[in-house]
Amino acid sequence: MELRLLATFEKVAEVLSFTRAAAxxxxxxxxxxGQIRTLETSLGTELFERLGGRIRLTEAGERLLPYARRMAELAEEARAAVAAGEPAGTITIGTMESLTTYRLPPLLEYVHHRHPAVRLALRPTLGDATRQALRQGTYDLGFLMEAGTEHEGLESEVLAPEPLALIASPGHPLAGREGLVTADLAGGGLIGTEPGCAYRDLFEAELAGAAAGGPGSAPGPDFLEFGTIEASKRAVASGLGIALLPRIAVQEELASGALVALDWEAPFTLFTQLAWRRGKRLPAHVRLFVEQARRLARE
Structure with missing residues (x-):
């Protein structure tokens, strides 16, 4: 089997579209x-079912996919082992808005300027989707912000704890009050990013538990969902409610006085982590990125 054909098969299997894979x-x-047909002929079996305008992997295609990925990784490792000079290659990275915008720029800038032959492809996804893409081999690396640090099928490295801040506008009724407890927050208006975001989900569970007298024993409270952190900050500044966000995402607004941090401490801790598929051999350019992430986390 030619590596070129396997690489094309892997891409079609990833996007489930001949048109998109070609692009x-x-x-x-x-x-x-033509390449997929050549591969199917050489193997004596169909790898994709054609369903009108859609395709999906056959059982044979499902069995071939992990081998195709392993062969691509071995080929990349072999090239890196004999190549001299500057590390090169594409790194597909799953990440989330708060990290991409506020935590990662120094790392991305360093790699871009010091190692121009390394191409970074960032994919915005939340925790569950990032973990699934890593297990499937769609992503090379994934940044996570989670309370848990063990993830099935993945290797993960904690880079740093991620402080959170419960924010409000300076004129909000809760601003300036001391010793707030979770039960005080439900009537303050709640602004949230989309469900699936770890700090949003944990905050929602904490509020529901406080309302019913025990964690997770009542339906979650109602949030006004603004999707992105920037939209959530604007909503809070406009007096629409309060929001729990990573402190790094709101430190400029807190410093300027546009927003204030309420006197409430989250009863959970999140950790920014870097993860990859367990057993995956990281090629040189990916190892370089991981080492730089570690170094910047220590500074």
Whole structure:
């Protein structure tokens, strides 16, 4: 089996579209279709079911996919082992808005300027989706912000604890009150990012537990969902409610007085982590990125 054919198969299996795979690989669609047919002929079996305008992997395709990924990783490792000079290659990274915008710029800038042959492809996803993409091999690395640090099928490294801040506008009724407890917060108006975000989900569970006298024993409270951190900050500044966000995302507004931190401490701790598939051999350019992430986390 040719590595070129396996690479094309892996891309089609990832995006489940011949058209999109051709665009991402820089091939004509007819070339991608021809390569898949050549691979199927050499193996004596169909790898994709054609369902009108959609495709999906056959059982044979599902069995081949992990081997195709392992062979691609071995080929990359072999190239890195004999190549001299500057590390090169693409790193597909799953991350989330708060980290991409506020935590990662120094790391991204360092790699971009010091190692221009390393291409970074950032994919915005939340924790569950990032973990699934890592297990499937769609992502090379993933940044997580979670309370748990053990993830099935993944290696993970804690880079740093991620402080949180419960924020409000200076004129909010809770601003300036001391010794707030969770039960005090429900009537303050709640602003949230989308469900699936670890700090939003943990905050919601804490509020529900306080309302019913025990963690998780009542339906979650109602949030006004603004999706992004920037939209949530604007909503809070406008007096629409309070929001729990990573402190790094609001430190400028807290310093300027546009927002205030309420006197409430989250009863949970989140950790920013870097993860990859367990057993995956990290090629040189990916190892370089991991080492720089560790170094910057220590500074």
């Amino acid at each position: 991402e690989l820089g091939y004509a669609q007819s070339s991608v279709t």
